[in-house]
Amino acid sequence: MTSAVDLPLDLSALSFSVGGETLVQRTVHSSGVRILTESMPGVRSATLGFWVPVGSRDEQAHHAAAAGSLGSTHFLEHLLFKGTHSRSALDIAISFDAVGGEHNAMTAKEFTCYYAKVRDSDLSMATGVIADMVTGSVIDSAEFDTERTVILEELAMAEDDPADVASERLCGAVLGDHPLGRPIGGDSSTITGATREGVWQHYREQYQPSNLVVAAAGAVDHDTLVSEVVEALEHASRHWPEWSMSRVATPAARRDQTPAAITRGADYIEVERPGGQINLMLGVPGLIAGDPLRFAMSILNIVVGGGMSSRLFQEIREKRGLAYSTYSFASAYSDAGLFGLYAGCSPEKAGVVATVLRDEFSRLAQDGITDDELRRALGQLAGSSALALEDSETRMGRLARSDLGTGVFYDLDHTLECVAAVTSAEVQSLAQELASRPLSAVVVGDLNASSAGRNVRRALEDAL
Amino acid sequence: MTSAVDLPLDLSALSFSVGGETLVQRTVHSSGVRILTESMPGVRSATLGFWVPVGSRDEQAHHAAAAGSLGSTHFLEHLLFKGTHSRSALDIAISFDAVGGEHNAMTAKEFTCYYAKVRDSDLSMATGVIADMVTGSVIDSAEFDTERTVILEELAMAEDDPADVASERLCGAVLGDHPLGRPIGGDSSTITGATREGVWQHYREQYQPSNLVVAAAGAVDHDTLVSEVVEALEHASRHWPEWSMSRVATPAARRDQTPAAITRGADYIEVERPGGQINLMLGVPGLIAGDPLRFAMSILNIVVGGGMSSRLFQEIREKRGLAYSTYSFASAYSDAGLFGLYAGCSPEKAGVVATVLRDEFSRLAQDGITDDELRRALGQLAGSSALALEDSETRMGRLARSDLGTGVFYDLDHTLECVAAVTSAEVQSLAQELASRPLSAVVVGDLNASSAGRNVRRALEDAL
Numbered sequence: 030m031t032s033a034v035d036l037p038l039d040l041s042a043l044s045f046s047v048g049g050e051t052l053v054q055r056t057v058h059s060s061g062v063r064i065l066t067e068s069m070p071g072v073r074s075a076t077l078g079f080w081v082p083v084g085s086r087d088e089q090a091h092h093a094a095a096a097g098s099l100g101s102t103h104f105l106e107h108l109l110f111k112g113t114h115s116r117s118a119l120d121i122a123i124s125f126d127a128v129g130g131e132h133n134a135m136t137a138k139e140f141t142c143y144y145a146k147v148r149d150s151d152l153s154m155a156t157g158v159i160a161d162m163v164t165g166s167v168i169d170s171a172e173f174d175t176e177r178t179v180i181l182e183e184l185a186m187a188e189d190d191p192a193d194v195a196s197e198r199l200c201g202a203v204l205g206d207h208p209l210g211r212p213i214g215g216d217s218s219t220i221t222g223a224t225r226e227g228v229w230q231h232y233r234e235q236y237q238p239s240n241l242v243v244a245a246a247g248a249v250d251h252d253t254l255v256s257e258v259v260e261a262l263e264h265a266s267r268h269w270p271e272w273s274m275s276r277v278a279t280p281a282a283r284r285d286q287t288p289a290a291i292t293r294g295a296d297y298i299e300v301e302r303p304g305g306q307i308n309l310m311l312g313v314p315g316l317i318a319g320d321p322l323r324f325a326m327s328i329l330n331i332v333v334g335g336g337m338s339s340r341l342f343q344e345i346r347e348k349r350g351l352a353y354s355t356y357s358f359a360s361a362y363s364d365a366g367l368f369g370l371y372a373g374c375s376p377e378k379a380g381v382v383a384t385v386l387r388d389e390f391s392r393l394a395q396d397g398i399t400d401d402e403l404r405r406a407l408g409q410l411a412g413s414s415a416l417a418l419e420d421s422e423t424r425m426g427r428l429a430r431s432d433l434g435t436g437v438f439y440d441l442d443h444t445l446e447c448v449a450a451v452t453s454a455e456v457q458s459l460a461q462e463l464a465s466r467p468l469s470a471v472v473v474g475d476l477n478a479s480s481a482g483r484n485v486r487r488a489l490e491d492a493l
Numbered sequence: 494m495t496s497a498v499d500l501p502l503d504l505s506a507l508s509f510s511v512g513g514e515t516l517v518q519r520t521v522h523s524s525g526v527r528i529l530t531e532s533m534p535g536v537r538s539a540t541l542g543f544w545v546p547v548g549s550r551d552e553q554a555h556h557a558a559a560a561g562s563l564g565s566t567h568f569l570e571h572l573l574f575k576g577t578h579s580r581s582a583l584d585i586a587i588s589f590d591a592v593g594g595e596h597n598a599m600t601a602k603e604f605t606c607y608y609a610k611v612r613d614s615d616l617s618m619a620t621g622v623i624a625d626m627v628t629g630s631v632i633d634s635a636e637f638d639t640e641r642t643v644i645l646e647e648l649a650m651a652e653d654d655p656a657d658v659a660s661e662r663l664c665g666a667v668l669g670d671h672p673l674g675r676p677i678g679g680d681s682s683t684i685t686g687a688t689r690e691g692v693w694q695h696y697r698e699q700y701q702p703s704n705l706v707v708a709a710a711g712a713v714d715h716d717t718l719v720s721e722v723v724e725a726l727e728h729a730s731r732h733w734p735e736w737s738m739s740r741v742a743t744p745a746a747r748r749d750q751t752p753a754a755i756t757r758g759a760d761y762i763e764v765e766r767p768g769g770q771i772n773l774m775l776g777v778p779g780l781i782a783g784d785p786l787r788f789a790m791s792i793l794n795i796v797v798g799g800g801m802s803s804r805l806f807q808e809i810r811e812k813r814g815l816a817y818s819t820y821s822f823a824s825a826y827s828d829a830g831l832f833g834l835y836a837g838c839s840p841e842k843a844g845v846v847a848t849v850l851r852d853e854f855s856r857l858a859q860d861g862i863t864d865d866e867l868r869r870a871l872g873q874l875a876g877s878s879a880l881a882l883e884d885s886e887t888r889m890g891r892l893a894r895s896d897l898g899t900g901v902f903y904d905l906d907h908t909l910e911c912v913a914a915v916t917s918a919e920v921q922s923l924a925q926e927l928a929s930r931p932l933s934a935v936v937v938g939d940l941n942a943s944s945a946g947r948n949v950r951r952a953l954e955d956a957l
Binding site: 177306 | 869
C-alpha cells in the first residue's frame with residue numbers, strides 16, 4: 030500500500046516518500062471514504078479535517094423549503110454543531126474547549142469542511158467527535174429554528190462590512206448566472222424560508238461515504254487514523270445504514286474541470302450606504318483551478334497586488350497616499366475563476382483610485398512585467414509557501430483540496446519548479462487574455478459624497 | 494553568561510536551560526540594548542522583533558504639532574517603512590517580499606514593535622533591514638505628507654467597522670482620562686495637525702539604545718544574532734551618534750506596575766449610525782498585567798466568554814439564537830486594565846441581549862463558577878497555549894513582553910502551575926470585585942430601529 034512515486038502525485042497512487050521516509054499516505058476504503066495523511070516529523074500537534082464536496086454552488090435556486098435550497102449547505106454546517114444521537118451541542122463544544130483545541134467549520138462554494146487542530150494526544154478524540162457530527166447529527170426542530178436566527182445575525186454582520194459586501198457583489202457581477210456567482214450563505218429570504226425537512230434531506234443526500242474525504246497533517250499515524258475513522262463511521266450506521274463500512278462503493282467522481290461559459294451579470298453595481306470610505310472592486314473571469322496557466326496567474330497576482338512591493342501598493346498607497354488597503358486577488362474553482370482588484374478610499378479620491386486600478390490592469394497587458402518582478406515573485410512564493418507549510422492546517426487543506434479538486438498532489442518543490450518555468454511573456458499573454466474579458470466594477474459607500482459615484486463611473490465608463 | 498536558573502525567571506538573570514539544553518538566552522549589551530532569543534529545535538524559520546516601550550499612552554495631549562502629540566507614535570511607525578539613509582520604501586518592501594517573509598509592525602498602548610517572520614536563511618537580512626528602519630529613517634517631508642493621508646484612510650476604515658468603534662469608545666468610557674483610555678491612532682484632527690518636526694523629535698527622543706529590546710524565536714543562534722544586531726546598530730551611529738554601541742547606558746527602567754486610580758469617563762455612550770446590527774459592549778476596569786490574580790482572571794474570562802462552551806456563547810447564541818458573535822475579553826497594562834463583554838445583534842434583540850450580558854456578569858459574582866468549569870478552563874488554557882507556542886511569533890512576543898513588562902519570564906509549565914492553583918473561590922471573589930467596579934456600556938448602531946437604544950438603556954439603567 031506504500032510506495033514511492035514520482036511527483037506530481039496522481040492521487041490514484043496511494044502514498045509516496047520524501048527522503049526515504051513515507052510522509053504522505055492515502056487510503057481508499059472499500060466504502061468509498063478516502064483518508065489522507067501527511068506526517069510532519071517533530072511536530073506535537075495535528076490538524077484533522079472531514080471534507081464533503083458540497084458547497085453553495087451545488088444548491089438549487091428553487092423553492093426555499095426544498096432540499097438543497099440556497100444557503101442550506103451553510104445552514105447544515107451550523108446544524109452539525111447542534112447535537113448528535115449521543116452528544117448535545119454543549120458536549121461537542123466542551124470536547125474541544127476542554128483540551129484547548131481549535132474547532133471550526135467552513136462552507137465554501139465547492140466544499141464543506143469540519144476541522145480541528147489539537148495536541149497529538151487529543152487527535153483520537155477529535156476524530157471521534159467530528160465523525161459523529163458528520164454522520165450522527167439529529168437536526169432537532171427547535172435547534173433548527175434557533176440556529177436560523179443565528180445565521181440571520183451572521184448575514185447581518187457581513188452586510189455591515191462594506192468590503193465583504195463589495196466582494197459578494199463583484200462575484201455575482203463577474204460570474205453572472207453561474208452558480209459560483211452566488212453568495213455562500215444565501216440571503217435572509219432563503220434562510221427565512223428554509224425548512225428542517227429540506228436541510229435534513231440535503232444532509233442525507235450529500236453526506237455519504239462516497240463523498241467523504243478525511244485529511245490530517247502533523248503528528249499523525251496513518252494506519253491508526255484509518256482504523257479510528259472506519260470505526261467511528263461504522264458506529265454511525267446504527268442510525269444511518271448508508272454509513273455501514275461493509276457496504277462497497279466507489280468515491281464520487283470529481284467535478285468536471287472544464288471552463289464553463291460565463292456571461293457577465295453586470296458591468297457596474299453601485300451599493301449606496303453611509304460610511305467614511307468608498308470600497309471599490311474591479312474584476313474579470315479568471316482561471317479554473319486546473320488551468321496550466323495557474324502558475325503564471327500566481328506570479329501575475331503577486332506583481333499586481335500581492336505585497337508591499339506590488340504595483341497597487343506602491344502606486345496607490347506608497348507614492349500617492351490614496352488608500353490604506355489595496356490588493357489584487359485570484360479565486361479558482363473547478364470550472365470558473367475570478368481575478369480582481371480592490372481599494373478602499375475616501376469619497377474624494379474614489380475617481381482617481383478607480384482610474385489607477387483600471388490603468389494598472391491595462392498597463393499589465395500592454396507592458397507585461399519586468400524580469401526583476403518575475404524573479405521577486407518567485408522568491409515571494411517560495412518563501413511564503415515554505416512558511417505556510419510549517420502549519421499543519423495548511424498541509425491538511427492541501428491534501429484534501431488535491432483529492433477533491435484535480436486529483437493531483439503537488440508538493441512544494443514541484444510547485445516551485447512549475448512557477449520557476451513561468452516566463453514574463455506568459456504572464457503578459459495571460460494579462461492580455463484577462464484584459465480582453467468583460468470587466469465588472471462594484472462600488473460600495475456614500476456615493477453622493479464628493480460625487481464619488483459619478484467620478485467612479487466616469488473613470489471606468491470606457492473600460493466596462 | 495549562560496546558566497540554568499529556576500522558573501519563573503527574573504530576567505535580570507541571563508539565560509536558562511530546559512532539559513539540559515539552553516533554549517532562552519538574554520544579553521544586555523553595554524549600550525543598554527537587550528537581546529533575547531528562544532531557540533526552537535527542528536524549526537526552519539524564525540520571528541524577529543525590535544521593540545520600543547513607547548505607545549499611545551506615552552503621548553501628550555497638547556498641541557498636535559508638538560513632539561509626541563496624539564497619534565504620533567503610530568504615525569512614526571508608518572514612517573519607518575518610508576525610507577532610511579540607504580534604503581527607499583520600495584527597497585524595504587522588496588527585501589521582505591522577495592523572500593516571501595511576513596513583515597509588519599504594530600503600535601500598541603505601551604509599545605511599538607517592528608517584526609518579521611522569515612526562513613532561517615533570511616534572518617540576517619531581516620535583522621539588518623529592521624535595525625536600519627528603527628535607527629536610520631530619514632522621515633522625508635514629502636513622504637510625511639503622503640503617509641498622513643494613508644493614516645487618515647486607515648482611521649476612516651476603522652471608523653466604518655462598528656465593532657472597532659464600540660471597542661475604542663468602551664476603552665475611553667471605562668478608563669476615563671487615563672492615557673490608556675485613548676485610541677492608539679489619534680484622530681483625524683490630531684493627524685491632520687501633526688508636523689514632521691514633531692514626529693521627528695518624538696523619534697529622536699524615544700528610539701534610544703536604552704529603550705530597545707530585540708527578541709527572536711525559532712531557528713536562531715543567540716551569539717550570531719547579538720553580533721549582527723550590535724553591528725547593524727553601530728552602523729546607525731554615522732547619522733545618529735546616540736546609537737554608537739561603544740557608549741555605555743543602562744536599560745530604561747520598566748514602567749511602574751502599580752494600579753492607577755481610574756475615574757470612569759462615561760457610564761453610557763450611544764453612537765448612532767446606520768447598519769443592520771447593534772454592537773453592544775459592557776466593561777469595567779480590569780487587572781494590571783502584574784496582578785497576582787491574573788491567573789484567576791484568565792479562568793474567569795474563559796468561563797464567561799472564551800469559547801463555544803462559554804456561558805455567553807451558550808446562553809446568547811446556542812440556547813437563544815440572539816447573536817452570531819459574542820465573547821468576553823480582558824486587557825491588562827502596566828497600571829490599568831479592562832474587562833468587557835461583547836455581542837452584536839439585530840435591533841429588536843438589543844434590549845434582551847443587554848439584559849443577558851448584564852445578568853451573566855452579575856450571576857458570576859453571585860454564584861461563582863463550578864468545579865467543572867474550572868477544570869475545563871484549565872484544560873483549555875493548557876491546550877491553546879501549547880498550540881500557540883508552536884508558532885515562533887508567539888514565543889518572540891512572550892520574550893519581549895516579559896522584558897518590557899514585569900521583567901519576569903514564565904514558561905508554559907510554570908504558568909500552568911499558577912493557573913492550576915486557582916480556586917473557584919478566588920474566581921468568584923474576583924468576579925465580585927469586578928462587579929463592584931463602575932460599569933460602562935457602549936452601543937453602536939441604528940438606535941431608533943425597534944427602539945434599540947431605549948431598550949438597551951432600560952435594560953442597563955440599574956446596572957450603570
